Amino acid sequence: MTNLPLGKLPLELLSEIIQKSPILDNRVIIGPKIGMDCAIIDNGNSYLVLKNDPITFTPENIGWYAVQINVNDIITTGATPKWMLATILLPENMTTAVMVKTISSQLFWACKDKNISFIGGHTEITHGIDRPIISATLIGEVEKDHLITPCGVQIGDDILLTKGIAIEATAILGNDFESLLLNSLQPEEIINAKNYIYDPGISIYKDATIAIQIGGIHAMHDPTEGGLSSALWEMAFVSDKSFLIFEDNVMCSDLSRKICAHFKIDPINSISSGSLLMTVDPNFSENIINELKNNGIQCSIIGTVISEGSNVEIENFRGRNVLIRPDQDDITKVYKLK
Structure with a gap:
Protein backbone atom coordinates (compact mmCIF):
# COMPACT_ATOMS: atom_id res chain seq x y z
CA MET A 1 0.00 0.00 0.00
CA THR A 2 1.42 3.39 -1.05
CA ASN A 3 2.04 5.98 1.64
CA LEU A 4 0.36 9.34 1.13
CA PRO A 5 2.57 12.41 0.46
CA LEU A 6 3.26 15.23 2.88
CA GLY A 7 0.58 17.93 3.05
CA LYS A 8 -3.16 17.96 2.48
CA LEU A 9 -4.99 14.75 1.63
CA PRO A 10 -5.48 13.98 -2.07
CA LEU A 11 -8.69 15.62 -3.27
CA GLU A 12 -10.40 12.36 -4.23
CA LEU A 13 -9.74 10.79 -0.82
CA LEU A 14 -10.85 13.92 1.03
CA SER A 15 -14.08 14.06 -1.02
CA GLU A 16 -14.80 10.41 -0.21
CA ILE A 17 -14.34 11.02 3.51
CA ILE A 18 -16.42 14.21 3.54
CA GLN A 19 -19.36 12.50 1.85
CA LYS A 20 -19.58 10.12 4.82
CA SER A 21 -19.63 12.84 7.47
CA PRO A 22 -22.78 12.60 9.61
CA ILE A 23 -24.84 15.82 9.78
CA LEU A 24 -27.55 15.05 12.35
CA ASP A 25 -28.65 18.54 13.33
CA ASN A 26 -30.70 20.74 11.00
CA ARG A 27 -29.06 23.84 12.46
CA VAL A 28 -25.91 22.96 10.49
CA ILE A 29 -26.13 25.29 7.49
CA ILE A 30 -22.73 24.42 6.00
CA GLY A 31 -20.75 21.36 7.02
CA PRO A 32 -17.56 19.86 5.60
CA LYS A 33 -17.17 20.70 1.92
CA ILE A 34 -14.33 21.08 -0.56
CA GLY A 35 -13.55 24.77 -0.90
CA MET A 36 -15.31 25.78 2.33
CA ASP A 37 -12.94 26.65 5.16
CA CYS A 38 -15.58 27.17 7.85
CA ALA A 39 -18.67 25.41 9.19
CA ILE A 40 -21.82 27.49 9.69
CA ILE A 41 -24.41 26.83 12.41
CA ASP A 42 -27.75 28.60 12.80
CA ASN A 43 -27.71 30.45 16.13
CA GLY A 44 -31.18 31.98 15.95
CA ASN A 45 -30.67 35.63 15.07
CA SER A 46 -27.12 35.04 13.86
CA TYR A 47 -24.80 32.40 12.44
CA LEU A 48 -21.92 30.83 14.35
CA VAL A 49 -18.86 30.33 12.14
CA LEU A 50 -16.42 27.62 13.23
CA LYS A 51 -12.90 26.88 12.05
CA ASN A 52 -10.15 24.46 13.07
CA ASP A 53 -6.59 24.71 11.79
CA PRO A 54 -3.27 23.22 12.95
CA ILE A 55 0.15 24.83 12.91
CA THR A 56 2.60 22.15 11.81
CA PHE A 57 5.16 23.72 9.45
CA THR A 58 6.99 25.98 11.90
CA PRO A 59 7.46 26.28 15.69
CA GLU A 60 8.43 29.98 15.49
CA ASN A 61 6.00 32.08 17.56
CA ILE A 62 3.55 29.21 17.18
CA GLY A 63 0.94 30.52 19.64
CA TRP A 64 0.60 33.87 17.87
CA TYR A 65 0.67 32.05 14.53
CA ALA A 66 -2.25 29.80 15.48
CA VAL A 67 -4.50 32.76 16.22
CA GLN A 68 -3.68 34.60 12.98
CA ILE A 69 -4.27 31.59 10.74
CA ASN A 70 -7.66 30.79 12.26
CA VAL A 71 -8.75 34.44 12.33
CA ASN A 72 -7.94 34.64 8.61
CA ASP A 73 -10.55 32.02 7.76
CA ILE A 74 -13.20 33.39 10.11
CA ILE A 75 -12.87 36.96 8.82
CA THR A 76 -13.34 35.84 5.18
CA THR A 77 -16.94 34.93 6.07
CA GLY A 78 -17.66 38.43 7.35
CA ALA A 79 -17.83 37.09 10.91
CA THR A 80 -16.27 38.55 14.05
CA PRO A 81 -13.88 36.08 15.76
CA LYS A 82 -14.95 35.62 19.40
CA TRP A 83 -13.97 32.34 21.11
CA MET A 84 -10.91 30.08 20.81
CA LEU A 85 -9.90 26.64 22.05
CA ALA A 86 -6.51 25.03 21.43
CA THR A 87 -4.86 21.64 21.76
CA ILE A 88 -1.11 22.00 22.33
CA LEU A 89 1.10 18.94 21.75
CA LEU A 90 4.66 19.28 23.06
CA PRO A 91 7.68 17.06 22.30
CA GLU A 92 8.91 14.51 24.82
CA ASN A 93 12.32 15.20 26.44
CA MET A 94 12.42 18.68 24.87
CA THR A 95 9.67 20.59 26.69
CA THR A 96 10.38 22.97 29.57
CA ALA A 97 8.08 25.07 31.72
CA VAL A 98 9.49 28.12 29.94
CA MET A 99 8.39 26.70 26.57
CA VAL A 100 4.86 26.05 27.85
CA LYS A 101 4.57 29.53 29.35
CA THR A 102 5.96 31.14 26.19
CA ILE A 103 3.49 29.42 23.87
CA SER A 104 0.53 30.13 26.15
CA SER A 105 1.59 33.78 26.44
CA GLN A 106 1.74 34.02 22.64
CA LEU A 107 -1.76 32.57 22.37
CA PHE A 108 -3.25 34.81 25.01
CA TRP A 109 -1.60 38.00 23.73
CA ALA A 110 -2.78 37.34 20.16
CA CYS A 111 -6.31 36.60 21.39
CA LYS A 112 -6.43 39.82 23.40
CA ASP A 113 -5.19 41.75 20.37
CA LYS A 114 -8.20 40.53 18.35
CA ASN A 115 -10.66 40.72 21.27
CA ILE A 116 -11.02 36.92 21.35
CA SER A 117 -11.86 35.02 24.55
CA PHE A 118 -9.69 31.94 25.09
CA ILE A 119 -12.13 29.42 26.54
CA GLY A 120 -10.29 26.10 26.86
CA GLY A 121 -8.47 23.22 25.21
CA HIS A 122 -5.86 20.62 26.11
CA THR A 123 -2.08 20.56 26.63
CA GLU A 124 0.20 17.51 26.89
CA ILE A 125 3.71 16.15 26.36
CA THR A 126 3.39 13.82 23.37
CA HIS A 127 5.57 10.91 22.30
CA GLY A 128 6.79 10.79 18.70
CA ILE A 129 6.97 14.46 17.72
CA ASP A 130 10.05 16.69 17.47
CA ARG A 131 8.46 20.15 17.76
CA PRO A 132 5.39 21.81 19.28
CA ILE A 133 2.13 21.44 17.35
CA ILE A 134 -1.05 23.44 17.94
CA SER A 135 -4.50 22.66 16.63
CA ALA A 136 -6.84 25.55 17.36
CA THR A 137 -10.59 25.99 16.98
CA LEU A 138 -11.98 29.48 16.55
CA ILE A 139 -15.66 30.42 16.70
CA GLY A 140 -17.03 33.63 15.25
CA GLU A 141 -20.45 35.20 14.85
CA VAL A 142 -22.07 37.06 11.97
CA GLU A 143 -25.47 38.56 11.23
CA LYS A 144 -27.33 36.31 8.81
CA ASP A 145 -27.55 38.87 6.02
CA HIS A 146 -23.82 39.65 6.29
CA LEU A 147 -22.51 36.10 5.76
CA ILE A 148 -19.93 35.76 2.95
CA THR A 149 -19.02 32.38 1.42
Missing part, protein backbone atom coordinates in the same frame (compact mmCIF):
# COMPACT_ATOMS: atom_id res chain seq x y z
CA PRO A 150 -17.26 31.22 -1.77
CA CYS A 151 -20.70 30.19 -3.06
CA GLY A 152 -21.37 33.90 -3.63
CA VAL A 153 -19.05 34.21 -6.66
CA GLN A 154 -20.87 35.83 -9.60
CA ILE A 155 -20.14 35.94 -13.32
CA GLY A 156 -18.54 39.27 -14.18
CA ASP A 157 -16.87 39.69 -10.78
CA ASP A 158 -13.38 41.12 -10.62
CA ILE A 159 -10.88 38.86 -8.84
CA LEU A 160 -8.73 40.85 -6.41
CA LEU A 161 -5.62 39.84 -4.48
CA THR A 162 -3.91 41.75 -1.68
CA LYS A 163 -0.17 41.95 -0.86
CA GLY A 164 1.08 39.17 -3.14
CA ILE A 165 1.74 35.44 -3.21
CA ALA A 166 4.14 33.18 -1.25
CA ILE A 167 4.27 35.49 1.80
CA GLU A 168 4.04 32.67 4.33
CA ALA A 169 6.29 30.44 2.23
CA THR A 170 8.96 33.15 2.33
CA ALA A 171 8.73 33.43 6.11
CA ILE A 172 8.81 29.66 6.66
CA LEU A 173 11.74 29.06 4.32
CA GLY A 174 13.68 31.96 5.82
CA ASN A 175 13.18 30.67 9.35
CA ASP A 176 13.42 26.91 8.85
CA PHE A 177 16.01 26.68 6.06
CA GLU A 178 18.36 29.59 6.72
CA SER A 179 21.45 27.40 6.34
CA LEU A 180 20.41 26.44 2.80
CA LEU A 181 19.98 30.09 1.81
CA LEU A 182 23.31 31.45 3.05
CA ASN A 183 25.03 31.09 -0.33
CA SER A 184 22.19 32.66 -2.32
CA LEU A 185 20.91 35.52 -0.14
CA GLN A 186 22.51 38.45 1.62
CA PRO A 187 22.21 38.42 5.44
CA GLU A 188 19.77 41.34 5.26
CA GLU A 189 17.57 39.42 2.82
CA ILE A 190 17.38 36.44 5.19
CA ILE A 191 16.41 38.74 8.06
CA ASN A 192 13.72 40.30 5.86
CA ALA A 193 12.42 36.85 4.83
CA LYS A 194 12.11 35.77 8.46
CA ASN A 195 10.18 38.96 9.18
CA TYR A 196 7.64 38.29 6.40
CA ILE A 197 5.42 36.75 9.07
CA TYR A 198 4.90 40.34 10.30
CA ASP A 199 5.77 42.51 7.26
CA PRO A 200 3.92 42.27 4.92
CA GLY A 201 2.45 39.81 7.44
CA ILE A 202 0.39 36.63 7.38
CA SER A 203 -2.76 38.27 8.79
CA ILE A 204 -5.56 39.38 6.46
CA TYR A 205 -7.71 40.79 9.26
CA LYS A 206 -7.11 44.40 8.24
CA ASP A 207 -7.43 43.65 4.51
CA ALA A 208 -10.79 41.91 4.91
CA THR A 209 -12.18 44.44 7.39
CA ILE A 210 -11.47 47.35 5.03
CA ALA A 211 -12.86 45.54 1.98
CA ILE A 212 -16.06 44.55 3.78
CA GLN A 213 -16.62 48.12 4.94
CA ILE A 214 -16.41 49.38 1.32
CA GLY A 215 -18.88 46.73 0.11
CA GLY A 216 -19.42 44.79 -3.08
CA ILE A 217 -17.71 41.64 -1.80
CA HIS A 218 -19.27 38.44 -3.15
CA ALA A 219 -16.67 35.93 -1.90
CA MET A 220 -13.36 35.86 -0.01
CA HIS A 221 -10.75 33.19 0.52
CA ASP A 222 -7.42 32.79 2.31
CA PRO A 223 -4.76 31.10 0.11
CA THR A 224 -2.99 28.68 2.44
CA GLU A 225 -1.55 25.28 1.47
CA GLY A 226 -1.25 24.95 -2.28
CA GLY A 227 -1.03 28.72 -2.59
CA LEU A 228 -3.03 30.87 -4.97
CA SER A 229 -3.53 27.99 -7.42
CA SER A 230 -5.33 25.82 -4.86
CA ALA A 231 -7.34 28.76 -3.52
CA LEU A 232 -8.61 29.67 -6.99
CA TRP A 233 -9.61 26.09 -7.73
CA GLU A 234 -11.36 25.76 -4.37
CA MET A 235 -13.41 28.89 -5.05
CA ALA A 236 -14.17 27.79 -8.61
CA PHE A 237 -15.22 24.33 -7.42
CA VAL A 238 -17.57 25.41 -4.65
CA SER A 239 -19.13 28.23 -6.72
CA ASP A 240 -19.24 26.23 -9.99
CA LYS A 241 -17.73 29.21 -11.83
CA SER A 242 -14.87 29.64 -14.31
CA PHE A 243 -12.03 32.04 -13.53
CA LEU A 244 -9.59 33.74 -15.91
CA ILE A 245 -6.35 34.90 -14.25
CA PHE A 246 -3.88 37.39 -15.74
CA GLU A 247 -0.49 36.18 -14.55
CA ASP A 248 1.23 39.54 -15.07
CA ASN A 249 -1.16 41.09 -12.51
CA VAL A 250 -0.34 38.56 -9.75
CA MET A 251 1.97 40.32 -7.30
CA CYS A 252 5.02 38.53 -5.90
CA SER A 253 7.92 40.29 -4.21
CA ASP A 254 11.44 40.02 -5.61
CA LEU A 255 12.55 38.37 -2.37
CA SER A 256 9.81 35.73 -2.55
CA ARG A 257 10.68 35.00 -6.19
CA LYS A 258 14.37 34.72 -5.32
CA ILE A 259 13.80 32.28 -2.45
CA CYS A 260 11.32 30.17 -4.43
CA ALA A 261 13.73 30.05 -7.37
CA HIS A 262 16.53 28.90 -5.04
CA PHE A 263 14.44 25.92 -3.92
CA LYS A 264 12.99 25.35 -7.41
CA ILE A 265 9.40 25.82 -6.27
CA ASP A 266 6.61 27.83 -7.88
CA PRO A 267 5.36 30.78 -5.78
CA ILE A 268 1.83 30.44 -7.19
CA ASN A 269 1.69 26.93 -5.66
CA SER A 270 3.26 27.90 -2.33
CA ILE A 271 1.55 28.62 0.98
CA SER A 272 0.34 32.22 0.90
CA SER A 273 -1.31 33.22 4.16
CA GLY A 274 -1.28 37.01 4.25
CA SER A 275 -2.89 37.34 0.82
CA LEU A 276 -6.62 37.98 0.62
CA LEU A 277 -8.41 36.63 -2.46
CA MET A 278 -11.75 38.25 -3.27
CA THR A 279 -14.37 38.27 -6.00
CA VAL A 280 -15.95 41.70 -6.18
CA ASP A 281 -18.66 43.64 -7.98
CA PRO A 282 -16.59 45.62 -10.56
CA ASN A 283 -18.35 48.82 -9.49
CA PHE A 284 -16.62 48.54 -6.09
CA SER A 285 -13.15 47.36 -7.16
CA GLU A 286 -11.51 50.76 -7.56
CA ASN A 287 -12.78 52.00 -4.19
CA ILE A 288 -11.57 48.83 -2.44
CA ILE A 289 -8.13 49.04 -4.06
CA ASN A 290 -7.77 52.73 -3.22
CA GLU A 291 -8.87 52.35 0.41
CA LEU A 292 -6.52 49.42 0.92
CA LYS A 293 -3.70 51.46 -0.62
CA ASN A 294 -4.53 54.36 1.72
CA ASN A 295 -3.99 51.91 4.59
CA GLY A 296 -0.66 50.64 3.27
CA ILE A 297 -1.97 47.44 1.64
CA GLN A 298 -1.28 46.66 -2.01
CA CYS A 299 -4.16 45.21 -4.02
CA SER A 300 -4.63 44.42 -7.70
CA ILE A 301 -7.22 42.96 -10.06
CA ILE A 302 -5.73 39.61 -11.09
CA GLY A 303 -8.62 38.23 -13.11
CA THR A 304 -12.32 37.94 -13.80
CA VAL A 305 -15.12 35.41 -13.40
CA ILE A 306 -16.11 34.48 -16.96
CA SER A 307 -18.79 31.77 -16.96
CA GLU A 308 -20.60 28.91 -15.27
CA GLY A 309 -18.71 25.66 -14.73
CA SER A 310 -15.78 24.97 -12.41
CA ASN A 311 -12.53 25.92 -14.16
CA VAL A 312 -9.45 28.12 -13.75
CA GLU A 313 -7.45 29.42 -16.71
CA ILE A 314 -4.35 31.58 -16.66
CA GLU A 315 -3.23 33.99 -19.37
CA ASN A 316 0.46 34.79 -19.87
CA PHE A 317 3.09 35.11 -22.62
CA ARG A 318 2.48 31.46 -23.54
CA GLY A 319 -1.20 32.14 -24.19
CA ARG A 320 -4.26 31.01 -22.26
CA ASN A 321 -4.20 27.61 -20.56
CA VAL A 322 -5.79 25.74 -17.67
CA LEU A 323 -4.05 26.52 -14.39
CA ILE A 324 -2.80 23.22 -13.01
CA ARG A 325 -4.08 22.51 -9.52
CA PRO A 326 -1.17 21.30 -7.35
CA ASP A 327 -1.54 17.97 -5.57
CA GLN A 328 0.38 19.40 -2.60
CA ASP A 329 2.03 22.64 -1.57
CA ASP A 330 5.35 23.18 -3.30
CA ILE A 331 7.00 23.97 0.03
CA THR A 332 6.67 20.28 0.99
CA LYS A 333 9.37 19.53 -1.60
CA VAL A 334 11.80 21.53 0.52
CA TYR A 335 10.95 19.62 3.70
CA LYS A 336 11.96 16.44 1.92
CA LEU A 337 15.51 17.86 1.83
CA LYS A 338 15.72 17.67 5.64
